Amino acid sequence: MHRLFGWRDWIVWPSCAVLLVLAPLLFSGSFALALLSQMGIAIVACLSFNLLFGQGGMLSFGHAVYAGLGGFVAMHALNMFSAGGGWLPVSLVPLCGGLGGLAFALVFAYPSTRRAGSSFAMITLGLGELVYALTTLLPGFFGGEAGIAGNRVNGRVVGGLSFGPAIELYYLLALYTLVCALLMYLFTRTPLGQLLQAVRDNPQRVASIGYDPQRVRYLAMLLAGFFAGVSGGMAALHFEIVNAEAVGSARSAAYLVFTVLGGTASFAGPVLGGVLMVLCTVLLSAWTKAWLLYLGLGFVLVVVYAPGGLAGVLAQQLRLVRDGRLLAILPWYGALAGCGAVAMWGVALAVEMLYHQQLHAASGSAFTFLGLALDTATPGSWLTALGLLLAGGLPGLWVYPRCAARYAQAHAAAGLGAQPAAARGVW
Amino acid sequence: MTPPPALALVALHKRFGATEVVCSVDVCVQAGERVALIGPNGAGKSTLFNLISGHARPSSGSVQLHGRSISGLQPFEIARLGLARSFQISNLFPQLSVYENLRCSVLWSLGYGYTFARLLGSLREASARTDALMERVGLTAQAQTLAAHLPYAQQRALELGITLGSGADVVLLDEPTAGMNRSEAAHFTALIRSATAGKTLLLVEHDMDVVADLADKIAVLVQGRIIAFGAPQAVRADPAVQAAYLGAVV
Numbered sequence: 001m002h003r004l005f006g007w008r009d010w011i012v013w014p015s016c017a018v019l020l021v022l023a024p025l026l027f028s029g030s031f032a033l034a035l036l037s038q039m040g041i042a043i044v045a046c047l048s049f050n051l052l053f054g055q056g057g058m059l060s061f062g063h064a065v066y067a068g069l070g071g072f073v074a075m076h077a078l079n080m081f082s083a084g085g086g087w088l089p090v091s092l093v094p095l096c097g098g099l100g101g102l103a104f105a106l107v108f109a110y111p112s113t114r115r116a117g118s119s120f121a122m123i124t125l126g127l128g129e130l131v132y133a134l135t136t137l138l139p140g141f142f143g144g145e146a147g148i149a150g151n152r153v154n155g156r157v158v159g160g161l162s163f164g165p166a167i168e169l170y171y172l173l174a175l176y177t178l179v180c181a182l183l184m185y186l187f188t189r190t191p192l193g194q195l196l197q198a199v200r201d202n203p204q205r206v207a208s209i210g211y212d213p214q215r216v217r218y219l220a221m222l223l224a225g226f227f228a229g230v231s232g233g234m235a236a237l238h239f240e241i242v243n244a245e246a247v248g249s250a251r252s253a254a255y256l257v258f259t260v261l262g263g264t265a266s267f268a269g270p271v272l273g274g275v276l277m278v279l280c281t282v283l284l285s286a287w288t289k290a291w292l293l294y295l296g297l298g299f300v301l302v303v304v305y306a307p308g309g310l311a312g313v314l315a316q317q318l319r320l321v322r323d324g325r326l327l328a329i330l331p332w333y334g335a336l337a338g339c340g341a342v343a344m345w346g347v348a349l350a351v352e353m354l355y356h357q358q359l360h361a362a363s364g365s366a367f368t369f370l371g372l373a374l375d376t377a378t379p380g381s382w383l384t385a386l387g388l389l390l391a392g393g394l395p396g397l398w399v400y401p402r403c404a405a406r407y408a409q410a411h412a413a414a415g416l417g418a419q420p421a422a423a424r425g426v427w
Numbered sequence: 428m429t430p431p432p433a434l435a436l437v438a439l440h441k442r443f444g445a446t447e448v449v450c451s452v453d454v455c456v457q458a459g460e461r462v463a464l465i466g467p468n469g470a471g472k473s474t475l476f477n478l479i480s481g482h483a484r485p486s487s488g489s490v491q492l493h494g495r496s497i498s499g500l501q502p503f504e505i506a507r508l509g510l511a512r513s514f515q516i517s518n519l520f521p522q523l524s525v526y527e528n529l530r531c532s533v534l535w536s537l538g539y540g541y542t543f544a545r546l547l548g549s550l551r552e553a554s555a556r557t558d559a560l561m562e563r564v565g566l567t568a569q570a571q572t573l574a575a576h577l578p579y580a581q582q583r584a585l586e587l588g589i590t591l592g593s594g595a596d597v598v599l600l601d602e603p604t605a606g607m608n609r610s611e612a613a614h615f616t617a618l619i620r621s622a623t624a625g626k627t628l629l630l631v632e633h634d635m636d637v638v639a640d641l642a643d644k645i646a647v648l649v650q651g652r653i654i655a656f657g658a659p660q661a662v663r664a665d666p667a668v669q670a671a672y673l674g675a676v677v
Contacts, residue, residue, distance in 0.1 A: 005548075191534050191550075192543040194523075198531045201520040207502040208480060208512055209593060210535030219541055 013182060020174040024167060033166045034238075035278055040177035041234045043274030046262065047184050048227035049255045050273075054264035055188060056220045057200030058113070059121045062128030063228060063255045065108065066101040068247030069131065070229025072141060073100025074236040075148045082154035089158040094176050094233035101229015102222055109221035114214055116203060128249050135244035147243025150236065163237070173234050180227055185267055187223065196220045254281070257299050263309025272310045290355045294348075316411070323414040332403040339399055342392025349374065349385035431494030433458040433597050433627040434479070434510075439488035441474055441651075448474045450651040451488070458493075458596075461628040463642035465635075471651040472631045473515060476601055479629075480512045481505040492597065507535065511595035515602045515631070517582040519589070521575035525566050528574050528585055530557040532592025556592075563622055564588040580611050584618070591622055598623055600630040604637050616640050647671070 023036050045067050052058040074097030081088040088096070112123045135142040142148070153164040163169050187193040195216050198206050203213035236242050245251060254277060262273025284291040306313050320326040352369045353376045360367070365377035374381045434456040441449040449471045456462050464472055477483035479490050481502040489498045497505050520528050530547065533556045539545070547553065561567050564584045569577060574585060587603060603619060604612040616637050619630075632638050638645065638659075645662040647655040655665045662668055 186546065187543055189546050189548065190543040191539045191545070191547060192541050194527060194531060194547060195534070195541070197523060197527075198520045201522050202518060204482070204502075205514075205518045205520065205589070206531075208482075208506050208518075209532045209589065210503055210506040211541075212501065212503045215541060219543070223543070 009185075016181075017178055020178055021171075023174075024170055030166055033170050035282060037166075037170050037173045037234075037238050038278045038282065039275050040173045041231050041238060041274075042258070042277040043177055043271050044180045044231035044234065045228055045255055046259045046270035046274040046277065047181055047267075048224045048231065049259050050264055050270040051184060051187070051196075051220060051224045051227070053256075053259065054269070055193070055200060056196045056217060058116065058217060058221070059256075060112075060124040060224075060252070061121055061249070061256070062124035062126075062131070062252050063224075064249070064251035065124075065128050065131045065247050066105055066225040066228035067232040067235070067255075068242070068245075068251065069104045069232070070097035070101035070225075071232030071236045071242040071246050072148060073097055073103075073229070074233030075150050075242045076141075078150040078152065078154075078236065079148070081156075082151060087156075090152050090154065090156065090163050090237065091158065091161070091172055093152070093237050094173075094230050097233020097236060098226045098230035101232060102226040104229075105222045105225025109218050109225065113217035113221050116199075116213075116217065120217075125249075128247070128252055131247050132244065132249065135247060142244060143242075145244070147241050147246075149241045152237050152240060169237065173238065176230060176234055180230055181271070184223075184227060188267065192216065192219060257295070261299060261302055261309055263311030263313075265308050266311045266315060269309050269311035276310070288352065288355075289359060290348075290351045293351060297347075320410055320414065323410075325410040325414055329403070329406050329410055332399065332406055335399045336396065336403045339392045339396030343389050343396055344392070345370075346385045346388030346390075346392060349388065350382070353381060353385065430458065431491070432456055433460070433493060434629065435491040435494075436475075436479070437489050437491065439475070439478060439490065440486045441471075441478055441483065442486045448651050449478065449485075452648075452651075452653050454646055454653060454656060456597075456627055456629060458627055459625060460644060461623075461642050462630070462644045462646055463638040464629060464631045464646050464648060465633070465638060466648035470648045472648055473601060475648065476512060476599055476631065479505075479599060480510065506593060506595070509593075509595045510597045510599070511590045511593050512599035513586050513590040513601055513603060515605065517579075517586045519574040519582060519585055522573060524571050524573055525577070525585055526557060526561065526570040529560045529566075529588050529592055530554075532589040533557055533560065533594075536593045536595075560588050560592055563591070564618065580607055580615075583607065583615065587615075587619065587622070595626075597627045598629070600628065600632075602631050602633065604632065604634055612637060 024033055027033070027036060045063075048066075049060065049063045052060050052063070074093045077088065077096040078090070078093050108127050112120055112127065115123070136144070152169070153162055161168050161172075163172065188197075195206065195211055199213045199216045206213045206216065232242070232246065235246070258273040258277035258280075259270045260273070261276055262271065263269025280291065280295055284294065288294070302309060308315070317326060320329070349369065349372070353374055356367050356374075357365075357376045366373065366375040368374065432455045436452050436454045439449055439452040440447070452475065454462070464475065466472055474483060478485050481497070481500050481504070485498055489496045491497065492505070492508055492510055495508070497508060497510075520531065523531070530553055533553055537550070537553055537556070539550065539553065561570060564587055566581060566584055566588065569581060574582065577585060583603065583606075587600070590598060590600065600619065604615050607615060612634060613636075620641060628641070630641060632641075642659065644657060645655070645659050646653055647662060647668050649671045654671060655662045655668045
């Protein structure tokens with residue numbers, strides 16, 4: 001605990017760096033590269049969101065304000081310099097976004113952080129709506145409905161990098177992702193980072209040991225605004241366009257939902273959340289129109305059954321592995337997963353048929369989903385869905401309590417009730 | 428010229444609506460003195476503590492720390508002036524470890540402020556002070572345990588440790604031994620005595636053994652008024668005190 005950087009850090013961080021370097025070799029192709037770049041952007045955004053929520057106990061409903069405004073500032077900077085109004089390497093555009101996010105946070109964080117808890121949440125919600133409304137009132141800055149476009153390939157080549165090829169951009173964004181993540185991680189180990197967690201736990205006590213809780217929250221929000229702005233600037237470079245959606249409440253909600261899905265209690269949680277965000281918003285949404293419904297379902301399940309998010313679930317399994325107790329529960333996990341998959345299949349069939357009925361009625365009542373020929377006009381398809389739901393759900397109802405009991409037993413036997421602080425995170 | 432008292436309450440009043448909870452309280456605590464504040468439940472002891480530490484504002488009157496008025500200051504400003512308090516109900520950072528709880532409490536007085544340009548692991552003085560503090564309150568073996576997972580008596584010890592962390596010279600303890608059994612209370616009293624040696628102490632306590640053990644003077648608060656203040660023997664002999672409060676005990 002006295003060391004600057006524990007042995008886990010010396011393993012995890014270099015591994016992350018290697019992973020980022022090798023990822024484009026494993027997943028080649030321009031689409032995969034675009035996905036990877038977007039994951040980096042989402043990871044920085046979710047980490048900055050969690051700096052407020054997980055570490056500071058501040059639930060923000062307007063985090064996209066800082067990312068989005070940072071994106072606009074970055075885009076304006078890019079365009080200004082492309083037009084010849086100065087000299088700025090394209091590689092520093094995300095940093096402009098960060099400074100933009102920081103500048104807006106300097107103003108907006110003041111009213112927000114005077115209060116914690118639900119007042120804080122309400123104020124961020126209000127500010128989010130306010131900024132979104134401004135996008136139509138200030139078309140000069142926000143570019144109206146079309147947004148502001150730019151071109152990162154502006155003829156200036158610095159150090160042999162034009163950022164025209166996607167791979168060059170990927171490595172730039174990967175570097176930003178790694179550095180931002182590392183800085184946010186190190187922040188948790190500074191006096192202010194520690195005090196932020198103390199303010200989350202008990203602001204009254206923080207005041208009685210000499211610190212002003214409002215000031216701690218304010219400073220934390222400046223940092224969160226900065227890193228959110230960096231992610232906005234990264235996005236500006238990647239998409240070469242920023243529009244009003246970037247500051248909207250849907251984007252703010254996405255940061256919240258995916259950070260919670262990833263897990264707020266550990267540093268790795270938002271990283272998983274960022275990856276998940278891209279997988280869902282890009283892949284799942286392309287695969288099915290009903291993706292938001294599935295996402296909502298998954299979110300509710302995680303909040304109710306795994307409040308620690310994916311990272312929390314993984315951390316718990318890792319502890320059972322370390323204790324040699326996972327193997328005994330594995331068959332139960334398998335049974336539960338099997339039942340869940342069959343039931344979920346049934347639900348998905350019904351959902352897809354409903355969506356098909358509403359959205360594609362003109363193209364006929366028959367379609368295929370997951371290789372299964374379905375027809376919304378025949379009762380057989382609906383009965384299949386119901387049958388799958390029951391075939392998975394009924395045994396699932398029998399398996400779930402038994403699996404949970406065995407898990408609780410193993411957990412207790414491993415003495416994990418009173419966890420030492422060192423074991424809180426995934427690492 | 429004699430130095431000003433470490434802590435002086437001057438004509439202190441606190442009203443909640445029409446109810447007078449603290450009524451013209453005048454108390455002077457000299458530097459190095461140990462004063463126990465006793466009184467029946469609802470007498471206003473915790474309110475008085477809140478008035479002193481800045482968690483509540485007096486309706487009138489003033490609180491002086493080393494001759495300087497601290498009324499109207501924020502709790503964190505008062506803490507920086509060298510006044511530390513504990514709470515009746517343990518008031519910890521539940522999701523931080525014992526070590527982290529105590530380290531938070533030493534940071535301000537070491538001058539690190541709100542810095543995020545230095546890593547905690549490199550602050551040797553903070554680590555050394557935290558280790559010493561942990562040793563002093565007997566929680567070294569629990570260093571990595573989350574505060575939320577500590578048993579009750581150890582939470583009280585941690586509460587005391589956080590209070591002492593800043594090195595404040597005026598210490599307010601709100602029922603430090605409440606809820607402990609006899610032997611725990613005796614052990615804890617010895618701990619408080621050694622840990623607050625040389626400091627000015629104001630303590631709310633119901634356990635008369637603890638009071639007798641720790642206090643040089645006793646102040647008796649009944650219905651928001653100080654009805655007696657002086658050496659323990661004198662206070663015990665005071666007929667008003669016997670009638671109002673100690674009658675059944677003495």
